[in-house]
Amino acid sequence: KNEVEQSPQNLTAQEGEFITINCSYSVGISALHWLQQHPGGGIVSLFMLSSGKKKHGRLIATINIQEKHSSLHITASHPRDSAVYICAVGLWGGGADGLTFGKGTHLIIQP
Amino acid sequence: GAGVSQSPSNKVTEKGKDVELRCDPISGHTALYWYRQSLGQGLEFLIYFQGNSAPDKSGLPSDRFSAERTGGSVSTLTIQRTQQEDSAVYLCASSLAQRGRLHFGNGTRLTVT
Numbered sequence: 001k002n003e004v005e006q007s008p009q010n011l012t013a014q015e016g017e018f019i020t021i022n023c024s025y026s027v028g029i030s031a032l033h034w035l036q037q038h039p040g041g042g043i044v045s046l047f048m049l050s051s052g053k054k055k056h057g058r059l060i061a062t063i064n065i066q067e068k069h070s071s072l073h074i075t076a077s078h079p080r081d082s083a084v085y086i087c088a089v090g091l092w093g094g095g096a097d098g099l100t101f102g103k104g105t106h107l108i109i110q111p
Numbered sequence: 112g113a114g115v116s117q118s119p120s121n122k123v124t125e126k127g128k129d130v131e132l133r134c135d136p137i138s139g140h141t142a143l144y145w146y147r148q149s150l151g152q153g154l155e156f157l158i159y160f161q162g163n164s165a166p167d168k169s170g171l172p173s174d175r176f177s178a179e180r181t182g183g184s185v186s187t188l189t190i191q192r193t194q195q196e197d198s199a200v201y202l203c204a205s206s207l208a209q210r211g212r213l214h215f216g217n218g219t220r221l222t223v224t
Contacts, residue, residue: 033213043202043215086154099144099213101154 003027006087006102014110019074021105023087026068033099034061034072035086043086046072077109113137115216117203123222124193132188132219134203142206144213145178145188149199157201160186193223 005024013019023032034046047054047061049070054061058077063070074081084106088099116135124130136143145157156170160180171177175193180186190197200220204213 035213035215042217043204045213045215048212088154099154099156101156103153 003091003100004087004089004102006085006105008105009103010106010108012108012110013077015078017077017109019077019081019107019109021072021085021087021107023070023072023102024068025070025087025089025100027089027091029068030090032063032070033088033090034070035088037084037086037104039083041083046085074107079109079111082108115203115205115214117201117216117219119219120217121220121222123224126195126223127192129189129191130193130221132190132201132221134186134188134205134216136184136186136203136205137207137214138184140205140207140214141183142208142211143180143186144204144206145186146202146204147199148202148218154202157188190221193221195223197221198223 003026007022031048031050033048035043036046037043046059049061049063051063051065058075060073070087072085084104086104087102090099115137118133122130141162143160147155147157158171158178159167163183175191178186178188188201198221200218202218203216206213
């Protein structure tokens with residue numbers, strides 16, 4: 001069982017729509033990251049958060065530590081937002097400081 | 112440049128050959144990570160370097176994989192006796208501090224024929 005679950009796996013929406021991508025995890029974490037990967041492109045870190053809410057432009061990320069859940073919201077979506085959005089967590093304990101990744105949400109915004 | 116630099120961007124090699132992948136992190140970043148992304152799969156942690164501490168190798172899939180980081184800066188990931196299942200995009204990331212925000216390179220696409 002993957003320790004990080006994302007939903008939906010795929011999402012197609014119309015330009016302007018409000019987008020929500022969800023991430024659930026099953027263990028204690030030190031921090032949660034939201035990453036963006038455009039087709040054929042590199043990975044960009046959007047947010048790193050361990051509590052509350054962060055906002056950058058049209059992107060908002062929230063986390064509920066008690067419920068072990070995070071959401072990424074995109075307001076006024078645009079075709080250039082089309083990408084794979086990946087949730088990743090840094091786990092407490094164990095030896096690795098590397099992240100555990102969700103499988104990603106493939107978002108397509110149609111004009 | 113200001114970002115994480117990886118080379119080569121693409122590498123095609125024959126099964127059984129050794130390959131070296133290079134990562135040049137952002138200057139001053141003490142943490143460096145190697146990840147692998149196989150076709151249709153998610154990202155997989157390989158190895159982590161933090162400053163002068165011993166690296167965390169817990170993600171390396173076999174003893175054919177090794178990595179070093181010289182002088183706390185450039186890192187090389189070496190895969191010996193490559194197999195077809197090693198074909199993937201190998202990504203390097205660095206951060207200013209342990210568990211800090213990550214900056215990714217564009218990756219090296221490795222194809223083993």
